[in-house]
Amino acid sequence: MSRVYNFSAGPAVLPEEVLKEAAAEMLDYRGTGMSVMEMSHRSKAFEEIITTAEQDLRDLMGIPDNYKVLFLQGGASQQFAMIPMNLMKNRVADYIITGQWAKKAAKEAEKYGKVNRIASSEDTTFSYIPDCSDLPVSEDADYVYICENNTIYGTKFKELPDTKGKTLVADVSSCFLSEPVDVTKYGIIYGGVQKNIGPAGVVIVIIREDLITEDVFPGTPTMLTYKTHADAGSLYNTPPAYGIYICGKVFKWIKAQGGLEVMKEKNEKKAKVLYDFLDQSALFKGTVEKKDRSLMNVPFVTGDADLDAKFVKEAKAAGLENLKGHRSVGGMRASIYNAMPYEGVVALVEFMKKFEEENR
Numbered sequence: 001m002s003r004v005y006n007f008s009a010g011p012a013v014l015p016e017e018v019l020k021e022a023a024a025e026m027l028d029y030r031g032t033g034m035s036v037m038e039m040s041h042r043s044k045a046f047e048e049i050i051t052t053a054e055q056d057l058r059d060l061m062g063i064p065d066n067y068k069v070l071f072l073q074g075g076a077s078q079q080f081a082m083i084p085m086n087l088m089k090n091r092v093a094d095y096i097i098t099g100q101w102a103k104k105a106a107k108e109a110e111k112y113g114k115v116n117r118i119a120s121s122e123d124t125t126f127s128y129i130p131d132c133s134d135l136p137v138s139e140d141a142d143y144v145y146i147c148e149n150n151t152i153y154g155t156k157f158k159e160l161p162d163t164k165g166k167t168l169v170a171d172v173s174s175c176f177l178s179e180p181v182d183v184t185k186y187g188i189i190y191g192g193v194q195k196n197i198g199p200a201g202v203v204i205v206i207i208r209e210d211l212i213t214e215d216v217f218p219g220t221p222t223m224l225t226y227k228t229h230a231d232a233g234s235l236y237n238t239p240p241a242y243g244i245y246i247c248g249k250v251f252k253w254i255k256a257q258g259g260l261e262v263m264k265e266k267n268e269k270k271a272k273v274l275y276d277f278l279d280q281s282a283l284f285k286g287t288v289e290k291k292d293r294s295l296m297n298v299p300f301v302t303g304d305a306d307l308d309a310k311f312v313k314e315a316k317a318a319g320l321e322n323l324k325g326h327r328s329v330g331g332m333r334a335s336i337y338n339a340m341p342y343e344g345v346v347a348l349v350e351f352m353k354k355f356e357e358e359n360r
């Protein structure tokens with residue numbers, strides 16, 4: 001068996017310890033005589049899996065009691081609709097446009113009400129985070145929406161916007177559990193887990209209780225109403241059970257590492273190796289403003305599309321996979337999520353050095 005260093009933006013690398021544990025439990029989960037994939041979601045064994053997962057997530061993020069944790073399906077993209085359907089009481093929301101995902105979310109919300117794009121960095125292909133210290137927040141806005149870490153462009157909000165008292169809703173798909181977070185600053189924190197937490201198929205929504213109501217957009221399906229899932233403890237229907245089980249293992253793995261403070265230190269150390277190299281390289285350069293750089297997704301280019309393609313091809317042959325950049329940015333992108341070991345980033349930088357020498 002040989003594993004590569006997988007720099008995919010998502011689905012992405014998972015901790016090897018977690019995969020090994022899951023493999024060991026595959027045929028017989030703790031004496032049940034069956035796999036977690038085969039068991040009832042109403043069974044005692046699964047009930048323990050989901051309640052433990054929720055509690056571990058609450059411990060890691062310090063989630064207050066007045067927030068619900070929901071394990072849902074439909075990907076982060078389904079939340080683009082679910083959020084306005086449930087939250088747009090005045091039929092108005094403000095969106096900050098920092099990339100494709102925020103753009104898509106805003107477009108979807110327009111089906112349910114008026115969307116004000118109160119800030120954007122589209123003028124420079126989303127290479128920075130706009131100043132959000134004094135935004136023209138709409139008086140009747142039901143919420144202010146951000147995509148906190150921009151997976152495609154490699155930018156991250158280092159400071160949350162001043163929403164002037166309005167509810168903040170954040171898509172944290174690609175920075176979930178990468179650093180400590182003050183949950184009380186948000187109305188909703190949500191993300192697809194396939195970037196930094198687990199297998200595709202699970203979306204985690206952390207939502208303040210007062211936002212969970214029956215007063216939703218007329219015609220909202222039962223399955224797209226937060227209250228349905230909140231009242232049923234995410235067991236209204238069959239949840240993505242195996243995915244939740246793996247997420248639970250990743251929560252335990254992060255706890256064993258020392259929690260989110262330690263994750264942040266590790267992520268900073270990893271990102272520094274790559275950014276320091278990019279800053280002095282004569283061949284490669286980063287594509288975003290330094291102050292807004294993501295710790296998770298690092299896009300870079302040589303400026304020559306043929307050379308970029310050669311790099312991606314040779315890197316793959318050297319066991320460094322999925323470095324091709326998103327089609328809208330071109331070049332390369334290294335996603336260095338929690339589960340990417342420090343050694344993986346060092347191996348990438350060593351390879352980049354060698355490539356630079358050979359292609360000067």
Ligand SMILES: *Cc1c(COP(=O)(O)O)cnc(C)c1O
Pocket residue numbers: 010074075076077078101147149150151171172173174192195
């Ligand atoms: C990947 C991603 C999405 C889309 O996730 P799906 O689960 O595929 O719908 C949305 N937002 C961000 C920030 C992402 O990185």
